[in-house]
Amino acid sequence: MKTIAIVATGGTIAGTGKQGKTVAYRAGEMNVDEIIQSIPMIQDIANIKEYQLMNIDSNEMNPQRWIELSRIINEIVQDEHIDGVVVTHGTDTLDETAYFLTLTIHSAKPVVMTGAMRPATATSADGPYNLYQAVCLATHEEAHHQGVMGLFSNTIYSGRDIQKVNNYKIDAFDQKAFGCLGYMQDHEVYFFSKTFKTHTLNSLFSKSSYHDLPSVGIVYFYAGASCQLLYDMAKNHHGIILTGSGSGNYSEEWLSAINDLSSQGIIFVRCSRVAQGIVFDDDIFDPHHYCISGNTLTPQKARVLLMLALTQTTKREEIRKIFNEY
Structure with a gap:
């Protein structure tokens, strides 16, 4: 037995x-x-x-x-x-x-x-x-x-x-x-x-041991949501998961803030508040491809992956490859 x-x-x-x-x-x-x-x-x-x-x-x-x-x-x-x-x-x-x-x-x-x-x-x-x-x-x-x-x-x-x-x-x-x-x-x-x-x-991450993890937060977009939410979150976090509407969408005000904070080194991942679906790269809501697509991951799971990814690299394109693989 x-x-x-x-x-x-x-x-x-x-x-x-x-x-x-x-x-x-x-x-x-x-x-x-x-x-x-x-x-x-x-x-x-x-x-x-x-x-x-x-x-x-x-x-x-x-x-x-x-x-x-x-x-x-x-x-x-x-x-x-x-x-x-x-x-x-x-x-x-x-x-x-x-x-x-x-x-x-x-x-x-x-x-x-x-x-x-x-x-x-x-x-x-x-x-x-x-x-x-x-x-x-x-x-x-x-x-x-x-x-x-x-x-x-x-x-x-x-x-x-x-x-x-x-x-x-x-x-x-x-x-x-x-x-x-x-x-x-x-x-x-x-x-x-x-x-x-x-x-x-x-898994790349199963070959390492951890004492702590980089801080990653989740921000929820809703109609009229202020971009100040993003700036406040960025003060204490290495990365931010965007829980957008529809296909991971948000307002032009948020887009401007995301572009600004991305240039300061904050890593963003786009997810959706919709229960079913996939978030792909988007030339309208992310024209400079500053954000990483969360694909089928829920916001809370995208946070888990981003925390682990940030233990390996802070380079956006390398993290993008990780999200496509995992």
């Missing part, structure tokens, strides 16, 4: 509240061993090693904790007796952590992230079943070389593209128009596609 490490970080899956209720709970209250005890059939699937790394609401996740989590997983996967890793995590920022791990884990072993939309004390809590299936997925031979994955509600997602699309239903995740990697039925795994973007072993 294979051995799977479960690295717990907290979240709703470890949350507790009024018995039976799904609201008004506190995340990160239970230890991982308590959750595992509620899933007796998990012992028939794998030998489990538990790592209670932290126990927090995922809104308390930050770059320093990403670095710590990545470092621990990279240490765990070096153990020849460990066949895969499952990470329990709150759903609110799981997409950001998943992408950071996708870029920084240096292993072909399965790494699966999961969590819950209902606390452990709710009637029909979804966490135990998600965790059970995540362990099953981590033991599967076809899960190797797939990069970091997310597992929710019988569905397998790539760590690059997973995103939370609903804050109410237990089937709360999707990955835009590209489709998921596959599905599960109880313990059975069915892969139908794979991600072709660079990840894990082949």
